[in-house]
Amino acid sequence: MSTPCGICTRLVGDGLPMCEVCGRTLVEALLAVPSLLADLETARTGQARIAEGRAGGRSAEAPLPIKDTSSEYRGRGVRLLGERDAVALSTALHGWARVLADHLGAEVPIESRSLAVLAANARHTGGSAEAPAIVHERRLRDGERVRDSHVARRTAAHLITPVQEDERLAVWLASHPHELRLLEAAEQAYHDIVNATGGLRRAIDRPADQRYLGRCPVVLDDGDPCAANLWAEPDATWARCPRCHVQHEVARIEAAATEAAREMLCTMPELLHACAAVGSPIARRTGYRWATEGRLARRAWLIRTRASVRITDRHEDGAVPVYRVGDALELARREVAEHLAAAPTGRARSKTP
Template sequence: MSGTSCGICTRLVGDRLALCEVCGRTLVDALLAVPSLLADLETARSGQARIAEGRAGGRSAEAPLPIKDTSSEYRGRGVRLLGERDAVALSTALHGWARVLADHLGAEVPIESRALAVLAVNARHTRGSAEAPALVHEHRLRNGGRVRDSHVARRMAAHLITPVQTDERLAVWLASHPHELRQLEAAEQAYHDIVNATGGLRRAIDRPADHRYLGRCAVQLDDGATCAANLWAEPDATWARCPRCRVQHEVARIEAAATRAAREMLCTMPELLHACAAVGSPIARRTGYRWAAEGRLARRAWLIRSRAGVRITDRHEGGAVPVYRVGDALELARRETSERGSTA
């Protein structure tokens, strides 16, 4: 029997495609996991739960900042949210390979299709498994006829009220063409881009539940590169040792630097509220949105998700979400607290 070797595992591929069926299935599984990964990322960023062993657990007693100071990387002041690099890499891969597959099929991606939205919502809580359907179907008699009623399982309802993101739609659209993905000349590259991106995002989200995340190690190695290994600290630890370069870091100093960096963050409102709570100045959700509506909390820019990825711009475009500076909210909260104290 003649054939070609799979570009990933070197198995013999009888239909002479770039990927074998096993690796093609791995690619599809990674795509179907995207909606649940993005939902878990939002949960982790908003501080509603901690993620461990692939599941959302109870609220952590600690509220670690879901950010990393990126000043050394960008030669200036800056921060990055938990999983931001991996989320951007995944978004870029999904948009890019969706265009490639659409060209291969000679078709357009039906991005506004209701079917894609339904598939994405299903995948959020089933994690791509067909064994955990989103809808419960019941057959009953009505007006002398047999009809089927469908309703959403109560535990899954929260997943359905969150708007479906473009990245989720692209992922399930790609996953719905398993054979065509294996037909692509660059299928091996598509596999690496998507599987690696989803793997990186999963590692960022599934952080140890009993440890505090401190960001990445900033130690310069002998070859001039930055260590960049993830740093974790025990709940009451004052020092944390880097698992890669073995340098010890003072936890209080890292957390103080993260708190200072947090003031410069540009965040959507849910992210801003969590960041304020994490630095010890919680702001009620209703208060934050009221400040924004009244113009007291100034909008600093717009966050836009596009085929090129995620970016922040001064221009308002379709689908843009307003972002606010954390330091502005903290200062506004301090002034209100001071004013209430002076009138007491």
């Protein structure tokens, strides 16, 4: 019998307290937790703009990641950026993880290496429900282990930043979409988690507002490259490395990246992505038309196997043509120049009766 969803009032054919659409929204909110916590740390270290309900540029000095709470509490005080929202989210995750674990008759595999890897991957997917959510746990029911999975120790050890407990709980919850819909208090779980992630999202400034410049090229005293991620404001001319604190000229980094990209040999989808990344986007249809017409020369063939990826001059079964990025950039530049040169003639001709 169909029953109304407790959140959107949509009729639910399987009679559960929450519909599939709201269930996907809840899963997406949970999968976004790792990236939100990473962005919160970015904002607290001054690498992102902190928008306190205002528009416009930022001051010359990086603002402290704190908020004056004098108007909210008696006396004076400050609160770290996103602190209240992060605490609310952590409370919701711990509480609903206990509820779901009791419902399943399971223990949350909080120390599982595979769960840590899934949480680390979720930092980059940003809450996409298309990313596979796999249950990694040791569940005991009536003394019998139902599911089990492992990840190589070296894989988990290579995580750059240790995965927080809240990230693990969020991904574990997200890996049980149907079980979340089965909870009697599914509506309350939805509001607690979705509202907490929404508050945290509003408290921080997402790195999408910044340009990614690549890795820091500075060589440290120990001989190893810094390799920290460099970000810059849309109109910034300089960017400071968050690790070695060296100032980099944005134009010089972008010019070096463009020059290096010109020599890259890429498949057509990779070439279109590379051209867009260096500021010269090419339409997909245009790129394939150039290749079909022979205007964009094929440089070699790419062959992917289970063992390796190699580029060869000889065509083999399964080989994919590769093109030089610089050739596409030069072809795009010539087409723009020809179009601009023909534009005045076209306008003059249109005025002729």
